[in-house]
Amino acid sequence: MNRRVYFDYSATTPMKKEVLEEMLPFFNTDFGNPSSIHSYGRQGKTALDIARDKVAKTLNAKSEEIFFTGGGSEADNWAIKGAAFASRSKGNHIITTKIEHHAVLHTCEYLEKEGFEVTYLDVDQYGLIDMDDLKNAIKENTILITIMYANNEIGTIQPIKEIAHLAKEKNIIFHTDAVQAYGNEIIDVHELGVDLLSISAHKVYGPKGVGALYIRKGLRIHPLIHGGAQEKRRRAGTENIPGIVGFGKAAELAYENMEGHINKMETMRNRLIKEIMETIPYTKLNGHPTKRLPGNVNISFEFIEGESLLLSLDMVGIAASSGSACTSGSLDPSHVLMAIGLSHEIAHGSLRLTVGDFNTEEDVDYVIEKLPPIVDRLRQMSPLYEK
Amino acid sequence: MNRRVYFDYSATTPMKKEVLEEMLPFFNTDFGNPSSIHSYGRQGKTALDIARDKVAKTLNAKSEEIFFTGGGSEADNWAIKGAAFASRSKGNHIITTKIEHHAVLHTCEYLEKEGFEVTYLDVDQYGLIDMDDLKNAIKENTILITIMYANNEIGTIQPIKEIAHLAKEKNIIFHTDAVQAYGNEIIDVHELGVDLLSISAHKVYGPKGVGALYIRKGLRIHPLIHGGAQEKRRRAGTENIPGIVGFGKAAELAYENMEGHINKMETMRNRLIKEIMETIPYTKLNGHPTKRLPGNVNISFEFIEGESLLLSLDMVGIAASSGSACTSGSLDPSHVLMAIGLSHEIAHGSLRLTVGDFNTEEDVDYVIEKLPPIVDRLRQMSPLYEK
């Protein structure tokens, strides 16, 4: 195992060199607390403002609509709990989908225990919601719709603009978890018409533990973290200046070359899908053929189980991911793969390869070379194969 | 202004070099998501485990009792809301003090709106609570006591062990915000008998945006951030591995040389207090003369206002802090200074100097030299002086 290739960019990304360089001074030179009025503090404040402008620009939002958080999960929790509790006098019904990230799903489940009612929309075999289902789910007391922009497992992209339009028409707050879409799609919050949108730095070559919530100007939601006057009194806690500066830089870089990035990802993605599907029998592509993230490959291999596939790939230096529950010791395979109608057996044999900026065509070649014998070896061991 | 001296270590600290060095590989080399089973992920998981062990050791806690958060404010919010909502069936009364950090105070105020009842204990002129007050405040329906270990403005240290003992006797959950005490006091959670304890990395020469909550084994509280299975399913979100690794290192360093650190801080603190009080008339030391943080100096100067004092100090390169509301444009000066009984006028003229590991005796000399003429100049400008 000399070669190491990383195909798990949807799990997390390495930070770009330029991002780290931009962060370094803020760890121990310009380290002040932005709430302080002395020069150290003002340096921090200036850096914070610049980073906020950068992130705002990538979403075509106003700077004062961007609120930094400790990650994508916090942004999701804040958006959903904050909107739900702030609108409780108007109703208690929330609509989401069955394929959301756990940060959304478990938050909704928590709210059910707190007296809210939640509708979990089905998706079709590609992972798309049906707009009519959504329309029918809306009730008098619906206060919030939260539907992810792009799915983290199968990459399917929802019709966000249509959903936002419908929500606005019905006067319902609309949140979208754009953690996976951000940096891989042009996102214009005003054109889309969303009210709340979550993003996370570590998915776009920025630091871990930093995210942001876009809150449309004028919208009021409850804080999730109360305390100091940071983030216009809406999210307390001494700002993670190096992290936020890194996020700003990562955002800027991502949007500088969005088109090139998307093209490169799509080329690698398409080749992976094509070659794997052609050379290995008994496979199935999960997710939508075209409405999918530029870097997402998700394929099920019949008769084998995901963890043993991942371990075998890891032994030859390939880092990938799977929707098999056996990686986590829990009973059911991924709720997303179940929701698109896969049988348990097949869902257990899924492989997610997500490509990113540091991948090369040689990496793709390497996977295409190494994967078939590994799948074959595991199938030879499987009591289900040739049955 | 050639010299720049930082006397605001309670606001935030610069990161130690060793901390940054330990973090660096995790930004773009060992950058994996610890939830991933491939080698990148396993590197992250190992680093996470080591950091958790290090932090646990400094508190004499078990590793599985340490939960990483996005900072001290999140830890406070989680502890208080999590305990309150989880115990709602047992009661709705919470006891805290009037001098808590806003992360505690505003969380309690939020809970009042959500149907909880909160008693805010008075403190004496030194900032100490009265144990009898606390005893009298406890009711049948009291479910939570949250009292800070050491105050961030005036440095006063509360009798935490006694409070914990009383809480245990009455079967009430006890949380303490130890953000300021951590690294400046030997804290042994088991000896103290606390149930929940919040700490933050950036106050101990670690990174910003990382904190931890100690949760006594067996205690159940609601999560604040729902989602993925991180932190034993109790705090979701991709772990900030570089930040957590940095926290681990900072914790280790802080406890390696705790005694030396405390001695050095106390020497500088005592000299500052003595010389300032001796050379400048119309001054008052805020906080307890002995039960105070080793690095905390808080002095009120009559007839002048804090912001203009801070600005003047900043012009000669001295970074400090104040409890004057004029720094923030809000009406009342610091709630802490009000709670210890200062008049508004005097509270507005308060100066906080907090010393830290990178300060030298020369820095202290410099402040002692520069402060008197500045105070005098502002007094000369003040319509209150000589009245």
Add this chain to the structure above:
Amino acid sequence: MYSEKVMDHFMNPRNVGEIEKAQAVGEVGNAKCGDIMKMYLQIENDVIVDVKFKTFGCGSAIATSSMATEMIKGKTVKEALQLTNKAVAEALDGLPPVKMHCSVLAEQAVKAAIYNYAKENNVHYEELEGFVPDEDHDHHDHEEEE
């Protein structure tokens, strides 16, 4: 945070002090809020020939006091009554939003001094109609946020 001009007027305030036999003295603000501004005007033939101030307050309060005194020195009383807090703030190259109210204090202090002067000398300035010198300026405690 503050412009260079603000810092200049804060570090080197013009016209600090008192005028012993001032024709007009006005004081606004209160120590509770952390700000008191006191203005002394020497008025000759309706012209402000000298002006001094003393201020207890933040950097912006001191700088606006200083700038306000500069702006009314040599002006007629009527001209001085035209002084607005906005003009003072602009002359300082602007103030941070949370600090705009400090400039109101400066405007009020000038007006309060002239009000007292008018009362003592039985002059009437229509510009002062509606001016209540002891009105609590209540300039604090606004939220930054919508």
Add this chain to the structure above:
Amino acid sequence: MYSEKVMDHFMNPRNVGEIEKAQAVGEVGNAKCGDIMKMYLQIENDVIVDVKFKTFGCGSAIATSSMATEMIKGKTVKEALQLTNKAVAEALDGLPPVKMHCSVLAEQAVKAAIYNYAKENNVHYEELEGFVPDEDHDHHDHEEEE
């Protein structure tokens, strides 16, 4: 995550395959849970002279299958019935807590094979009393946390 021994048995599993005329065949687990283990034993004079397995499952499931086959090869049937999942896990230098249940599968697969053998050959093993071959092993979905 996994010990070197586990990885060795996972990457180079011993005794993979089928035995065509096996005296004893047992299958446990189910594909829904992501794991099926099938054991083939060749038994001569009450001694397990050969053993093979096929497994659909995680790395730990494959490694424990492999180790279990090694541990019972050459043993008498009675000895094989003494095999515990703990012993298999220990022989592999331990398993992560969430993966301990996979070793239970290995123990069960051996027992299931011998159970079928006993039934067909009308032998009675007291070690098998209480053993229900089709019992859902329900080994998943335990929380790590108290």
